[in-house]
Amino acid sequence: xxxxxxxxxxxxxxxxxxxxxxxxxxxxxxxxxxxxxxxxxxxxxxxxxxxxxxxxxxxxxxxxxxxxxxxxxxxxxxxxxxxxxxxxxxxxxxxxxxxxxxxxxxxxxxxxxxxxxxxxxxxxxxxxxxxxxxxxxxxxxxxxxxxxxxxxxxxxxxxxxxxxxxxxxxxxxxxxxxxxxxxxxxxxxxxxxxxxxxxxxxxxxxxxxxxxxxxxxxxxxxxxxxxxxxxxxxxxxxxxxxxxxxxxxxxxxxxxxxxxxxxxxxxxxxxxxxxxxxxxxxxxxxxxxxxxxxxxxxxxxxxxxxxxxxxxxxxxxxxxxxxxxxxxxxxxxxxxxxxxxxxxxxxxxxxxxxxxxxxxxxxxxxxxxxxxxxxxxxxxx
Numbered sequence: 001x002x003x004x005x006x007x008x009x010x011x012x013x014x015x016x017x018x019x020x021x022x023x024x025x026x027x028x029x030x031x032x033x034x035x036x037x038x039x040x041x042x043x044x045x046x047x048x049x050x051x052x053x054x055x056x057x058x059x060x061x062x063x064x065x066x067x068x069x070x071x072x073x074x075x076x077x078x079x080x081x082x083x084x085x086x087x088x089x090x091x092x093x094x095x096x097x098x099x100x101x102x103x104x105x106x107x108x109x110x111x112x113x114x115x116x117x118x119x120x121x122x123x124x125x126x127x128x129x130x131x132x133x134x135x136x137x138x139x140x141x142x143x144x145x146x147x148x149x150x151x152x153x154x155x156x157x158x159x160x161x162x163x164x165x166x167x168x169x170x171x172x173x174x175x176x177x178x179x180x181x182x183x184x185x186x187x188x189x190x191x192x193x194x195x196x197x198x199x200x201x202x203x204x205x206x207x208x209x210x211x212x213x214x215x216x217x218x219x220x221x222x223x224x225x226x227x228x229x230x231x232x233x234x235x236x237x238x239x240x241x242x243x244x245x246x247x248x249x250x251x252x253x254x255x256x257x258x259x260x261x262x263x264x265x266x267x268x269x270x271x272x273x274x275x276x277x278x279x280x281x282x283x284x285x286x287x288x289x290x291x292x293x294x295x296x297x298x299x300x301x302x303x304x305x306x307x308x309x310x311x312x313x314x315x316x317x318x319x320x321x322x323x324x325x326x327x328x329x330x331x332x333x334x335x336x337x338x339x340x341x342x343x344x345x346x347x348x349x350x351x352x353x354x355x356x357x358x359x360x361x362x363x364x365x366x367x368x369x370x371x372x373x374x375x376x377x378x379x380x381x
Contacts, residue, residue, distance in 0.1 A: 019111035032062035072254035088135030089259035095124035096266035136248035147247035162225035164339035182282030272308035
């Protein structure tokens with residue numbers, strides 16, 4: 001019976017449906033209990049007990065919060081655009097759910113391994129900005145509209161350095177297939193893209209330059225941009241309580257507000273999973289052993305991902321929110337120039353060393369447009 005079910009789930013479309021159902025449950029569980037982790041973490045950082053009343057150590061508090069939000073009525077403000085007001089929470093949540101379809105939890109545990117998985121995640125992630133903007137604009141609330149404008153300017157500013165860091169990884173690995181990016185980092189931790197280029201032991205021996213010698217700086221830039229893209233403190237201009245009440249979500253109540261809240265944590269999970277895939281070896285063991293089975297590989301992936309999520313919580317309750325213009329200056333004056341330097345340095349080192357990915361390893365997607373131009377362009381008269 002079990003073998004028959006496994007065989008059924010390994011075929012399409014049952015495999016995709018099973019992964020969608022699993023992703024929904026995983027996102028819901030994380031959205032619920034990452035709130036608990038954040039509240040307990042903030043409490044311990046501030047020397048408080050945190051939630052203690054609902055269940056042991058407050059473990060039932062997320063369930064109580066969910067029941068409270070579901071029991072409240074979703075009210076559309078007078079004069080608001082009712083269609084866009086109701087559509088905005090769905091537009092925030094749906095892209096995050098779609099990103100789980102291409103995330104490689106293990107070599108076997110992937111809903112869809114496609115050559116442009118990395119591009120797909122950034123394509124769906126860009127919808128998040130539009131959804132928050134629509135949520136604020138459709139509310140007909142001046143605080144929500146100001147906050148939506150802040151979100152757009154902040155996300156555009158931080159998408160640029162994030163994409164530059166991702167292009168650096170693509171240049172080194174030669175692929176946008178997330179499974180292939182992880183496969184190239186297998187072995188011990190020195191094969192990870194985080195250290196690749198400092199000392200590359202995977203080919204050419206010790207001291208063989210395999211990419212960007214300041215790859216840790218590239219990782220830090222990616223992590224900072226991930227905080228900004230997910231609207232986490234000190235980049236939470238979308239809900240700066242001191243001057244914008246609840247930001248773009250001021251007019252939302254009940255599960256309308258709850259879905260925005262769930263989407264924030266879903267995007268954090270996606271962002272930390274992406275950092276794990278691109279820089280920390282994905283499902284690979286840091287010591288090169290104990291990752292031979294799918295459940296061990298999944299355990300290593302989750303350990304790395306949740307360590308980054310804990311760091312996200314740690315950063316929020318350590319650094320205060322700063323002025324909005326200071327955050328924009330951080331991106332335009334520091335992160336973008338630094339990301340450009342790492343990108344150019346990677347290109348120069350790969351060219352000099354000749355250790356870049358072979359042409360056969362590069363995705364056809366990356367070279368197909370140029371080939372089409374070469375074939376389809378008629379000769380000059």
